[in-house]
Amino acid sequence: MSTASVFPEPMDSAFEVAAELGYDGVELMVWTDPDSQHLASVARASERTGMPVLAVHAPCLAITQRVWTPDPAERLRRSAVLAASLGAPTVVLHPPFRWQRRYALGLARQVDELERAHGVRIAMENMFPLRRGRLRWSSYTPGHDPTRPGARWYTLDLSHTATAGDDALALLDRMGERLVHLHLADGTGLERDEHLVPGHGTQPTAEVCRRLGASGFAGTVVVEISTRRARSRNERLDALAESLLFARLHLGTDLPRSPVR
Numbered sequence: 001m002s003t004a005s006v007f008p009e010p011m012d013s014a015f016e017v018a019a020e021l022g023y024d025g026v027e028l029m030v031w032t033d034p035d036s037q038h039l040a041s042v043a044r045a046s047e048r049t050g051m052p053v054l055a056v057h058a059p060c061l062a063i064t065q066r067v068w069t070p071d072p073a074e075r076l077r078r079s080a081v082l083a084a085s086l087g088a089p090t091v092v093l094h095p096p097f098r099w100q101r102r103y104a105l106g107l108a109r110q111v112d113e114l115e116r117a118h119g120v121r122i123a124m125e126n127m128f129p130l131r132r133g134r135l136r137w138s139s140y141t142p143g144h145d146p147t148r149p150g151a152r153w154y155t156l157d158l159s160h161t162a163t164a165g166d167d168a169l170a171l172l173d174r175m176g177e178r179l180v181h182l183h184l185a186d187g188t189g190l191e192r193d194e195h196l197v198p199g200h201g202t203q204p205t206a207e208v209c210r211r212l213g214a215s216g217f218a219g220t221v222v223v224e225i226s227t228r229r230a231r232s233r234n235e236r237l238d239a240l241a242e243s244l245l246f247a248r249l250h251l252g253t254d255l256p257r258s259p260v261r
Helices: 011-021 039-049 072-086 101-118 158-164 168-178 205-215 233-251
Strands: 026-029 053-057 090-093 121-125 130-132 135-137 153-157 179-184 220-223
Touching (some): 011 026, 011 039, 011 233, 039 072, 053 072, 072 090, 090 179, 121 179, 153 158, 153 168, 158 168, 158 179, 179 233, 220 233
Parallel strands (some): 026 053
């Protein structure tokens, strides 16, 4: 479960919820929450709840451009160090923004150096263009689809495919064996990123999970839904419990021995 899935609750709450519902671990979203930025705080939450950190999402959202430092290359370096220190095999990264020219030019070399130095996989995530009616404009370079021109490892986000109007199954095929991370969510194709509970939108979420389960996928599947509009904590937990059951059912993994709620 992504720690972002309990926003606006803090990071500690995400670890507790993941443990309560029977998740296997968490993806740490490095966020404006100070605890998410410090190794000691994350390690304490992980130890207390028994929830391992399976991935670290680098602070590359527009709202996290000054987390740690304004330098995106340094933010990536610190994300790789944090992941390695926590034993997390994967760092999730977005394509550079168009105005990050210097960072973009050196990114491929930096990714190679960080993977060699820290033993992590840096998995580039598909994003989406800005849409206003028929107008489309990408704020990423060279674009929102990391398979063009290509990356060593990929993260597939099924809310982003909905917002972009991309064919999720075609993107899954293009990523192929270099797909190591799935953000399991859904969307209806609105112009904004929705991150719905899987099965509540138009994306082929069940088919993607079934294909990965049948292929022996050895990467990580992470529930990354938005619950910020939940009217109560129970409603938030119900959405996360439903998402977990959806994932286990369609991936073909074992269901919990007892109901998660």
